[in-house]
Amino acid sequence: MIPVQGFAGARIAILGLGRSGLAAARSLRAGGAEPVCWDDNPAARAAAETEDFAIADLSRPGAFDDIASLIVSPGIPHLYPAPNPIVAAALRAGVPVDNDIGLFFRSWATGQWDEFDVMPRVVAVTGSNGKSTTSALIHHILREAGKPTQLAGNIGRGVLDLDPARDGEVVVLELSSYQTDLARALTPDIAVFTNLSPDHLDRHGGMGGYFAAKRRLFSEGGPDRAVIGVDEDEGLFLAGQMAQTPADDRVIRISVARKLAGPGWNVFARKGFLSEYRKGRQAASIDLRSITGLPGAHNHQNACAAYAVCRALGLAPRVIEAALRSYPGLPHRSQVIAEAGGVTFVNDSKATNVDSAARALAAFPRIRWICGGLEKEGGLQALNAHAGNVAKAYVIGREAAAFAMQLDVEAEICTTMARAVERAMADARPGDTVLLAPAAASFDQYDNFEQRGEDFTAQVRARLADEAGE
Incomplete structure (x- = not known):
């Protein structure tokens, strides 16, 4: 568990008592806050009561009079197609609204890190398709390379259920647009944008709002490195906004649609071969065609993204290739x-x-x-x-x-x-x-x-x- 920092002694409202909501309540209590919980589902409220959490109807008048912040579960709309009435009431009362992802980023680093030889890092992956496989693949490569790592977010464990950081650990987070859209803190060390296609448009008020939700992962905290799929216009635009110069290797562009040229850092897959180019020269190549856990061009894009992240973390191409070959694939995804x-x-x-x-x-x-x-x-x-x-x-x-x-x-x-x-x-x-x-x-x-x-x-x-x- 990650105890939430910054709310000791404060009353924090929690709306939605599913996996992320209950985890947030536990982590807030562990950090000295007083969680006040609500869910429209009586069974969810009963489950919270068994853990001795206070239950209060947040829809009643004056419910936010002594509340410092409202933590909202991802499935609850805060803007489009219409704000949830409780979220709207909090905003009218001037109460800040956040989610578990925002709590994680404000609480992950602790004073114990001063004793570490290598600072822990966070890789956050978003996009329309492939983010689960990309996240799991990065996690798999790191484990195969003997690196301490945890996987969480929209896959695996909730972010606040993670164990406290270890020396040199890399946490890999899969983040949906629902999660990035609301988080008040988003500060990954490496941020990944796989691709963009129409999805959840009612929740985001159209494609512009959907892209804006994804883009927050890059614009809010400014990652040290950005791995960006450039096969859609939105990815091209995002890469252009993140890079200071054409040779800026803080941005790694990835593609499965074309060979990427130029002086920067590029990873692309064509005809089943992954290639890494830096400063206009090829640095490595991997034959993906025989890797059974990654069939098809869409999985080759996932491989490009995972490869780029792991190279940015300092792993050698041969180490990454060996791990790609042992990747078993995710259930329900090819x-x-x-x-x-x-x-x-x-x-x-x-x-x-x-x-x-x-x-x-x-x-x-x-x-x-x-x-x-x-x-x-x-x-x-x-x-x-x-x-x-x-x-x-x-x-x-x-x-x-x-x-x-x-x-x-x-x-x-x-x-x-x-x-x-x-x-x-x-x-x-x-x-x-x-x-x-x-x-x-x-x-x-x-x-x-x-x-x-x-x-x-x-x-x-x-x-x-x-x-x-x-």
């Missing part, structure tokens, strides 16, 4: 779950938007595509340009027929995962990939994308076992 009869089965349930699904479709040569679910804003037309490798689509979800009508490939309405897996396996031939890449949210049929991926995995394994007579 995860190979089985191979049988020449057919590969891949669980990419995390591909919940059009852009991430398009990246998955580009990663395999002949695809039996399981897709569908709760459609997001913008429709599916952009996917059709990336469906050249799709032999057939098998559509799930409550609105499967409407989803299928937007696809320019042969599509079968299956509705359920069980039916989709059955039909895809019946049609599959050696060399095919049965790919779950829904391009939609899961909430019409599942609690979350993990549950959807687990269902796909269970259905595939059960049918393979039946075919094997087990």
Whole structure:
């Protein structure tokens, strides 16, 4: 646990008592503050009461009269599409609003660090797609290199649940736009921007607000180094704003769309080869094509970002390459779950938007595509340009027929995962990939994308076992 600094003796309100909210309450109490908790869900309030936290209805008049700050959980809107009424009441009362990420950055460093030989550092990763894999990959490389490291944020543990820093430790944080948008302190040593595509637009008031939320990771605290994907206009703009000169190696540009030239520090992947260039000269190269845990151009972008971070942390290319080859991949993200009869089965349930699904479709040569679910804003037309490798689509979800009508490939309405897996396996031939890449949210049929991926995995394994007579 990281005790929160700066609030000793103060009453701090906490809105939302999920994982991050309860962790914030514990850390505030450990730092000498008095947490005052509220959640609309009675079960969440009851769970907080079992830990002896004070419960107070923050919607009542005068609730913020003696409150020093309000800590808000990520899922609660503070501006768009409309502020939560309790957040609005706090702002009208002049009470500062923050989240657990802001508390972490103000509390991570302590006086004990004076005894360390090497200062701990924080790597923070944001972007629309690939941030989970990039974060996990950096963490994996550091562990394989024997470096002390922890992984937290939008993946793994909550930031305030981390253990106190060790000498030379590197903490890797995955941060969503919901987390970066509100945090009052954002001071990573290395900040990573993977890419940008439309997502969460209602929460941020459009693409401009969405990009602004991501950009805060770079503008609020000024990281020592910035690793920036420049395959979209927003990334190009951000890299240009962060660099003082064309040769400024505090900015490492990454790409999977083109070779990056110029006098700066560049890492890019083309035709399956990762290349590092510094001052216009090649410094290293890695063949990514045989690394099973990182299939496709989208994972090659993740590899470029992780490689750049680890080079900035002082690791040698050969050390990074060895760790890349041992990376097992993350569940639900281009995860190979089985191979049988020449057919590969891949669980990419995390591909919940059009852009991430398009990246998955580009990663395999002949695809039996399981897709569908709760459609997001913008429709599916952009996917059709990336469906050249799709032999057939098998559509799930409550609105499967409407989803299928937007696809320019042969599509079968299956509705359920069980039916989709059955039909895809019946049609599959050696060399095919049965790919779950829904391009939609899961909430019409599942609690979350993990549950959807687990269902796909269970259905595939059960049918393979039946075919094997087990």
